[in-house]
Amino acid sequence: MSSFSAGKEVLSYCGKCKLPLGHTIVSMKDTATIGKVECNTCHAVHMYKDPATKSKKVKSTSRSTKKSKKAVSVGELWMEEMGKASGKAVAYSIRSTFNEGDIIDHKKFGPGIVQTLIDDKIEVLFQHELKLLVHGK
C-alpha cells in the first residue's frame, strides 16, 4: 500500500520537460488517486501522468503511425487481391483475351490478377511486380 497526499513527492511524466521527473503532489482526486502535480524542474502544474503508462502509450502510437504511413507494397496488394479473387487461374497466353479481375497463371511471373485493360494490353498484378502484358492477339 502506497499512500499519497498533497505535498508529497511522486514520479510523474512532465509534458513540458518530456521526461519522467520528480513532482510534488498539489491535489488528490481521492485518497488513492493523484490529481494535480507540480514539476520540481519546470514548476508546471498539470495532471499526474504515470511515467510507465505514458511511455507505453507513446510506443504504441508511434508504431500504429508508422503502419498507416507505410505504402502498401505490391506483395501485400497481391495477397489481398488473391484472397478476394474467385475462380480458377487461367494459363496466360498472348492469344487469350482477359478481363478485369481474371486470375492468370504466368509461366515466368506466376499467378496474377488482371487490374486494368488498356487497349490490347492488360495490367497484371503479380506477387512481386505490376506487369503490362499483351493479350487477344
Ligand SMILES: [Zn+2]
Ligand atoms: Zn517539468
